[in-house]
Amino acid sequence: MYITSDNTLYSYFKHIGFTLLAISLLCLLITLTGGGNINAVTWGLSGISLLTIGSLLVIISSRLPKHVSHQNNGIWQKDATTRGISAWVLGIVLTGFYILLYWFPDTLHGLIAALEPLSQWLRNKPSDQWFLYGFFYTLAVIVMGVHALLKYRNNPYHLIRTCSVIFFQLGFAFLLPGLLLAFNQPEFYFSYFWPLKYDYLFPGTVGYLIDNGQALGVFMVFWGAVLSFLATPVLTYFYGKRWYCSWVCGCGGLAETAGDPYRHLSDKSKKAWQWEVAIIYPILGFVIITTLLLWINSWSGGSLLGDLSGGFSRSYGFFIGSIFSGVVGVGFYPILGNRVWCRFGCPMAAYLGLLQKHLSRFRITTNGGQCISCGNCSTYCEMGIDVRWYAQQGKPIIRSSCVGCGICAHVCPRGVLKLENGPVDGRYNGSSLIQSDSLKILS
Known part of the structure; x- marks a missing residue:
């Protein structure tokens, strides 16, 4: 349905949104640099609130007046979506945030402290870098989910699919793990499983879950194994890999919401496809080998391989889990498109892809x-x-x-x-x- 409301009103709200965004960035900057001289909770939560409200105002006032057939108009003329200066700036900011988050979390102390009340309320634990990451990740999926809902509002498939990824990210990947910690249970993400969450079937993780979660921990291990080896082949047979990659997965959820404005930037060349095949399947093989080595080493009491299998695990976590999926996979959205990680690096995508190619309807x-x-x-x-x-x-x-x-x-x-x-x-x-x-x- 075409919205015929006065465009001046939408323009007015858009200007208010941009103003709030500018103020929010100032608040967040003060939160990061203020140290002990400011109230981090007040400044930080104010900045986050203004960021959310401002973003929603800009999104609604930009998308709602447009007819559904005009949503992509001008996408190849805008600096932000054609690898222009603003796109590079955003890419550098996102990449820098991931680098600070992974290796220099002390620099984000102000933002971490700002979320202390929310962390105590949800998890009954102090805020840390990973709670900060999960919060902003979920916020991005929700806010940009509104963007996707408005952009594809005439298509029931996309409306349901977008609501699905928002639900799984908010409920299964943010609220539920926090509530488990609040009840002194192991933190567990029910929407992620092996080989994407590669360590969930490692002997150390399995032992930790069973020892600390007791009956619930046993269920977590059982859930992960069933989802990986039984539910995944069955669901992929009937629905293809879309049941997970486009409906459940948090990585896919962020790509389909926050990354949607950059989907046209994906490389369509034959060379890119060759690199895709050359990288993603060896990564799946690396996860399988690492998992097997860890179990062999565990059964031998460490006498067979020593710390070699642990070195495999740490190497994968650094190069693939951190640099590839985080720094490159998300930080380079505005430059390389929104599915770099899913296309070239995700072992779950490789596993699902093999099933979809050969054993699916x-x-x-x-x-x-x-x-x-x-x-x-x-x-x-x-x-x-x-x-x-x-x-x-x-x-x-x-x-x-x-x-x-x-x-x-x-x-x-x-x-x-x-x-x-x-x-x-x-x-x-x-x-x-x-x-x-x-x-x-x-x-």
Whole structure:
């Protein structure tokens, strides 16, 4: 439905939003640099509140007046979404935040202290760098989730999908782990499991959960094992990897909300696809080998491998868990697109992709006779798939990297693409096309 309200009113609210954003950044800067001379809680929470309100005002006043068919207008002309100066500045800020968070958390003491009341209320524990990270991560998913809901408001699939990732991030990845700590139980993220949360099946983690969580800890280990080895293959068989990557996963949730404005920046070249295959599957293999080595070492009492398996674990945590998934995976959103981690580094995506490619009912069917080669589908594919190539030939899209976000079908002006869970038999069969040599017009 097109909103015909006075654009002046929306412009007024947008200016208020930007003003609040400027004030919020000043408050947060004072929180970071004020030391013991200020009340970090007052300044920090004021800055966060103004940041949230200002962002929502800008988002609503920018998205609501636009017709649903105009939501992507000008995206290749805006500095912020075409790797311009503002995009690089934002990328540097995000990357810097991750570097400080991981390796220099003392520099963020003001922001950590600002969340002390919330941490004590939710977790009954002092605030720390990881609570700060979880809070801002969840806030980004919620605020930018509103952006996605308004942008795709005419599409029920995207409305439900966006609400789903917000629900799982807020409930399963933020509130529930905090409540577990409040009741003196091990912190556990029920929406993450092996191989993405690679240490959940490590012997040290399994022992910790069972020893400290007792009956609940046993359930956590059981939950993680069942989700990894039973539920994942079954759900992927019926729905493809989209059930997790686009509906549940926090990494995917952030990509589909905060990263949505940058989805068109994904590299569509053949070279990028070759790098994708060359990196993501070895990372999955590394996780599998590390897990096996740790269990072998545990069963041998450490006599067989010593600390070698622990070195594997620490190396993976540093290079993949920190640098790749955090610093590069999120920090480079404005430069490389929103699914760098999911596409090139996530072991869960590799695992799901293998199942989707070879053992799934999911596919995106194409009606090639209706394709006008506009290229919207390929442009907005966040996983770098050349969707148009398949559509032009009437071939179904069955790619291990596809996360089933459905944006390609949403932006298609002719309804060429359709997400389906059909029979396995004939899954690779394309739609019938009328070839030029069958017309015989000139003969």
